[in-house]
Amino acid sequence: MPRHNELLLRSALAAAILATAGTASAQEAFKCPKTGGNLVVGLEAAVPTLDQHTGSSSATRNVAMNIFETLVIRDAEMNPAPDLAQSIEQSGDGLTYTFKLREGVKFHNGKALTSADVIASFDRYKQMGVNRATLDIVESWAAPNDATFVITLKKAQPTFLEALSSYTVPIVILPSEVAAAPAGQIEPIGTGPFKFVEFIPDSHVTIARYEEYVPNTALAGLSGFAGNKQACVDTVTFRMLTEVGARMAALETGEVSIAENVPTISHERLRATPGIELVSLKYHSLNVGYPNWSAPPTDNPKVREAILAAMNMEEIMEAATDGAYELNSTFQFPGTAYHSEAGKEFYNQNNIEKAKALLAEAGYNDEPVVLLTNQQFPSMYNSALVVSEQLKAAGINAELRVLDWPTALATSENEVQGWNFFFTYWATVTAQGGAASLRNIANHVYKPVDNAADAAFDKAFAGVQSGSTVEERRDAFAQAQTIALQKVMAIPFGSMSNVQGIRSDVENFDPFYNTRLANVWLDR
Incomplete structure (x- = not known):
């Protein structure tokens, strides 16, 4: 995985570095062989x-x-x-x-x-x-x-x-x-x-x-x-x-030269197949979901807290990746500059009784909770299947709404009705540092009522962007992450690797x- 631990430490020097970046490298310039x-x-x-x-x-x-x-x-x-x-x-x-x-x-x-x-x-x-x-x-x-x-x-x-x-x-x-x-x-x-x-x-x-x-x-x-x-x-x-089977078959027959996202179940067979190599990125993406604050019953904060309390992240990540995962309670990859376990107490609670108590406190009355997902990305679809069963065990009337990926994404971005929880993954926003991952939340991916901002979160996010020192920005990130988890703005399930097949x-x-x-x- 490309390392970027020093991103924050270098940011103050970025302008000076870039001002001289026009100088050609001493190395020989790349030419296509x-x-x-x-x-x-x-x-x-x-x-x-x-x-x-x-x-x-x-x-x-x-x-x-x-x-x-x-x-x-x-x-x-x-x-x-x-x-x-x-x-x-x-x-x-x-x-x-x-x-x-x-x-x-x-x-x-x-x-x-x-x-x-x-x-x-x-x-x-x-x-x-x-x-x-x-x-x-x-x-x-x-x-x-x-x-x-x-x-x-x-x-x-x-x-x-x-x-x-x-x-x-x-x-x-x-x-x-x-x-x-x-x-x-x-x-x-x-x-x-x-x-x-x-x-x-x-x-x-x-x-x-x-x-x-x-x-x-x-x-x-x-x-x-x-x-x-x-x-x-x-x-x-x-x-x-x-369809993953069609994609792997195309790789094996040589119809494609590069195949995205090789499932774990295919690794052993493909490694033994002449003419195919598997290449991987350990920390590729964060399996994540977020609730819709504008549609009942997830407009009720206690219902959102119940959803989070009911989740068993090991079960979700095992289904999502066939075992190729690491549990991760944060919005950053381990070992990176902003990584913080602040708010970890809200992660992987696996507490059905707590979820039931929160639902009772919310006055929940068996209203449908629509889980919006797709089948093009197996990690998202399988996560939704497991979450559905976990929510049902807590007494939540969970329903799957399965659309094609472009339509599911557009629905989550543009609609505030017809869904209550969206499944996706974050790759670039997680890899690019704390401000990038929090910006996804600051831009209201969780659809708050009337698109109203959360003042406490936005204040912390502003500190991540504008803090005068590295320490201030890291502390602000930890505060913003805690707020996001406590208020169930977004839920990280765990980190996923990514394996691609090449001829x-x-x-x-x-x-x-x-x-x-x-x-x-x-x-x-």
Whole structure:
């Protein structure tokens, strides 16, 4: 797993580091040993959209982050790193960030990148981006010239570059004329090493090498989503193979070269299969769920507390992963900078009698509790099955509502009726540090009544973003996490690993939180 223990310690130096990041690495720059061929990737979920501003699904990122780029992104250690920016300078008072754009960058339609495109993209994200609250701290942005973009903050925020470089729902840069499109209706035109070719819903997405791509030479090779990226294959076809058996069969027969999320039950057989290698990321994602505060009966805090009290996390995680898990009471992976066990007393209570007492106190009267899930992600579906039985044992009338993944996700994000508890997992938001994981909660994934914020949580979250010292920010994270668990804003079930299968002719593919296909070639 990429380590990022020092993220907080480095954040104060981030601006200085990035300001000099345009210097080429002393290492020899990456060049594709071979080029050509079509690389086929078997996706575990359908791609709901390629509009990266408005799509929070990992399936969207798996495709879109090979097409689009941002001003600043995260490297393998989860530190901010330049992407379309050549350099970043921070003013002495911490209020102004000046981004110089890389020279010679062109969009896939042949248009040269300028700061006008950056402004249009930021304007669009401020209006409709999923994580647009990231920009609430911004007073203004401007473009003094075609190669310069300037952000001015309302007040200094030590973690601003960390927030800006988040790629959970990144602020990808679009041509200004594309940025005027409504949500979900953009032409997928970016500046990345691959350009869009075709999107057939529920079937496949095809991308192709962009011959005029200008790589970022600040690094010799790829680090996270940063660095020198090259498209070594001619095309990539992402096939949406949501049924796990079909996806594993396609890997075994060679119909796909890379298969996402190999289940534990298939590991032994595939390891013994000639021509197949399994690669893994130990801490890939956090299995998590959250209640809907706006729909009865989960609008009652005692009902939410009863749901949490009834849960046996070992049973949930065993079903979700076939044993490939670690219990985790936190919103961070173990060993990382913000990891804290604050609020652990609310986790894995496995207390049916307490749950029954809380339901009685709530005046619960057998109203349905609708568990919203999908079958494309087995971890989510199996978690829902186990939780359903645990809630029934406590006297809760649990019902499953099973939709396809894009519809389930959209329902959880846009609807406040028709569901009471949503099952998902967090990968990038957990990996990128405390502020990123808490921002998921601060942006009201739990659907409070009238979208009203929780004052105590928001105060602690503000401390995570703006605390003047590392210690202050860590303490604020612990406070916010305790509040989230106590009030049942979100429930971490445990940490999951992720294993992917690759054919032996795939070279230089490394597992990450999302699929990266730059600098990968086929040895055929």
